Amino acid sequence: MPLRPDFVAPVHPPLSSPDPVVAFAESFQRVGGEFYYCETLEHLAKQIAGFRQRQQVGAPYVWEPDLQAVLRAAGVAFRADEQDFIAQADLSLTSCEALVARTGSVLVSAATASGRRLSIYPDQHLVLARPSQVVSEIGEALRVIQSRYGSQMPSMVSLTSGPSRTADIEKTLVLGAHGPRRIALFLLEEGENNGE
Template sequence: MYEAKSKEIVLRRVREALAKSAPFLPPTPDFSSPLHLPSEDLSVEFAEAFIRNSGLFVYCENEEDFFDQLFALKREQNMQYLHVWEPNLQNILYQAGIEFTAGEEDFIQNAHASLTTCEALITRTGSILVSSANAGGRRLTVYPETHMVVAKASQLVPDIKDGLQGIRDKYKDNFPSMVSLVSGPSRTADIEKTLVMGAHGPKQLILFLIDDLPH
């Protein structure tokens, strides 16, 4: 249900973008410009790449829509333990009446699902840039079977270098000890070329993208 809705939104935006006139191309190349030229709507390009990476993309019109979609998905997938360790996320989920697990007791045994924020969304690769700077640290992005991320459209950046520069600007001399790119669920085909999901991390990666950009 969520994937179908998200794909419909992406396709609608792609059609709208294609209906516009093509941009003017300069006669000579600008060698100082980046190699990757993002589309006008970064969210469309990111969503397409994210879905190709086997991620579940959930478009949210606003924060209230995010609460509704999270509540419905949590109930649909019967997530008994949703680990949320970031105080800002805990506060808004508490206000929205969504149950979560705030403590770390029995985390390994009950690592069903987690919800975290992220540093940036990398449009070119459809990847999520995370770091150890938030309260979830490394564990909430690796151990749970389902890793859910909530981000805002304003966090979209064209390429990896833009995301890393954003982290440098944000943390300055206190650069996080871990910075990682998450590109879809963990998977491997090392054994007899059979694709196995969740081999070294979450089996499912879900992104809630809240549209906070002016229209």
């Protein structure tokens, strides 16, 4: 007689850490993301400056007013315009809707001033998020979007798990095939200038 499935048992094993933020950081790095914890605005400024220096890139394009306010308070240079965006968009910085601990995924949407372009077009994508945005599972992240927007869902919702990559051609891994070649997340502690 076949074993009867246990429909009450959880589908997934427990997260790698009881702290969802730690579990997210581990999962995010496992899928190829770069994770930076920032306790203060000063620390955020140093981490972004270090990233830019290592990658030899200019100031990021940042179109969301709340993010611009945080960066101004931290003394971080950014580009708020769209001039020469296509030619010079090597780096962008956006917010996100949620962070998924299980998969290390970043949920972004077109509902912000960043629209569709800033999380997809530039070669390198930076994300600024808060610990309160971390959820355990993808279903919870989708419920965050649903409760935030109700019947006015964004025209695009994207679940990004690491840098864009494909191995379609001769099974050779290529980064940046359909989106950013590098993704880095800066997790800024709660209460550090909320853009006000």
